[in-house]
Structures are given as structure tokens and as C-alpha cells.
Amino acid sequence: xxxxxxxxxxxxxxxxxxxxxxxxxxxxxxxxxxxxxxxxxxxxxxxxxxxxxxxxxxxxxxxxxxxxxxxxxxxxxxxxxxxxxxxxxxxxxxxxxxxxxxxxxxxxxxxxxxxxxxxxxxxxxxxxxxxxxxxxxxxxxxxxxxxxxxxxxxxxxxxxxxxxxxxxxxxxxxxxxxxxxxxxxxxxxxxxxxxxxxxxxxxxxxxxxxxxxxxxxxxxxxxxxxxxxxxxxxxxxxxxxxx
Numbered sequence: 001x002x003x004x005x006x007x008x009x010x011x012x013x014x015x016x017x018x019x020x021x022x023x024x025x026x027x028x029x030x031x032x033x034x035x036x037x038x039x040x041x042x043x044x045x046x047x048x049x050x051x052x053x054x055x056x057x058x059x060x061x062x063x064x065x066x067x068x069x070x071x072x073x074x075x076x077x078x079x080x081x082x083x084x085x086x087x088x089x090x091x092x093x094x095x096x097x098x099x100x101x102x103x104x105x106x107x108x109x110x111x112x113x114x115x116x117x118x119x120x121x122x123x124x125x126x127x128x129x130x131x132x133x134x135x136x137x138x139x140x141x142x143x144x145x146x147x148x149x150x151x152x153x154x155x156x157x158x159x160x161x162x163x164x165x166x167x168x169x170x171x172x173x174x175x176x177x178x179x180x181x182x183x184x185x186x187x188x189x190x191x192x193x194x195x196x197x198x199x200x201x202x203x204x205x206x207x208x209x210x211x212x213x214x215x216x217x218x219x220x221x222x223x224x225x226x227x228x229x230x231x232x233x234x235x236x237x238x239x240x241x242x243x
Contacts, residue, residue, distance in 0.1 A: 169203075
């Protein structure tokens with residue numbers, strides 16, 4: 001059955017200073033998304049926060065998040081990141097789902113496509129949130145490759161009978177108007193083609209707020225994480241009504 005699709009619009013562009021800094025978001029992975037020495041088990045995964053003991057509820061269903069440093073609680077305690085905050089909200093609202101954060105700093109769609117089968121087998125998620133692609137664009141990688149890798153992840157998730165939410169990203173204007181427009185549109189096009197849910201821009205609520213970013217001007221602060229979680233929630237919540 002096709003997943004519900006929720007689209008949230010955002011600002012047309014980033015501030016110039018923040019956009020220039022975002023070019024460093026690639027982290028330490030190689031250009032093909034593989035860490036030096038070959039692909040290895042993720043080392044920077046921010047684990048999901050445990051369900052609060054006070055709820056006393058079982059949460060048998062998993063929401064698996066595959067993202068990069070923007071989802072990996074970079075430079076903060078794992079429980080401060082937006083993924084863990086959503087996990088806490090699920091528990092507080094008594095929903096039978098838990099968040100598992102398999103995000104890796106520097107990850108590209110190639111890396112996500114390479115490890116999604118293992119992640120699906122390990123966690124057996126009911127929903128997969130795909131928050132990858134930013135590092136592809138910032139490296140100027142061919143959009144045909146990004147499309148192929150995203151489709152690989154969507155198809156793998158659907159074969160595993162998991163619903164899918166694709167989370168998109170924007171690029172600096174210095175990558176050229178055609179490339180940046182095509183990059184931003186790519187996430188929505190795949191969501192439409194595959195009939196899966198889509199959130200166009202993860203950082204929409206903070207993109208124009210310099211104070212919401214760490215001193216590197218690349219990564220959101222711990223204080224900004226609740227705003228990101230609140231932004232993701234309307235796209236995530238409709239996908240949790242099924243078994």
C-alpha cells in the first residue's frame with residue numbers, strides 16, 4: 001500500500017555564509033562514500049535513546065534512520081539529537097515504535113545503499129527514514145548516481161515491507177542554478193515515482209538562523225535539535241498508523 005505523502009515547503013535559499021560553510025559537510029569519507037581502507041561497520045552511529053522506563057509500554061516496531069552528520073547528533077550527546085528526541089516523543093505518546101539511528105557522518109547515498117540490506121536484516125524496521133544525499137551534492141557527484149543509490153535504498157526498504165520517508169536537502173548556489181535546482185527536485189521526484197513520503201528540507205526551520213549552528217557553521221547545535229524534531233514530526237507521524 002502506498003505510504004502517505006506529506007510535503008512541507010521551505011525558504012528558497014540559505015544565507016550566503018552558511019551555504020559556504022556547508023561545503024565542508026562531506027566529513028572524512030572518500031568521494032564514493034566509502035571510508036578509507038574500504039567500507040567498514042559504522043563508527044559514528046548515534047544510538048536511539050532507550051524508551052523511558054516510566055511509560056511501561058512495549059515498542060515492538062522500529063523506525064530506522066539512515067542519514068549523515070546532520071542526523072548523527074554530531075558533537076553532542078546522542079540523546080540530544082533530533083532522532084533521539086523523536087524516540088522520546090514516541091515513548092511519551094505511547095506509540096509502539098522506537099527510533100534506531102544508523103546515521104554516519106560523511107555518508108553519501110553510495111554508503112547508504114551499500115549497507116541498507118544489513119541494516120534491514122538487523123533491525124527489521126516498519127519505517128525507513130532516508131536522510132542521505134547532501135554529501136553527494138556538495139561533492140558535485142552525478143545526480144544519476146544519487147538517484148540510482150536512493151532508488152536502491154527505497155526499493156530495498158519496500159522489499160522488506162517497510163514504509164519510507166525521504167528527507168531532502170538544499171545546496172549552495174555556487175554549484176550552479178541547474179545543478180542545485182535538479183538536486184533539490186530529485187528527492188521529490190523519487191518520492192512521487194515510488195509513492196513514498198517526502199520532507200523536502202531537513203533544516204528548514206533553522207536554515208536562516210546562524211545562532212542555531214555550532215561554531216563550525218556546519219552542524220546544528222543541541223539547542224536547535226528540538227526545532228528539527230518538531231519539523232520532522234508532521235511528516236513522520238502519519239506513517240506510524242499502520243502495524
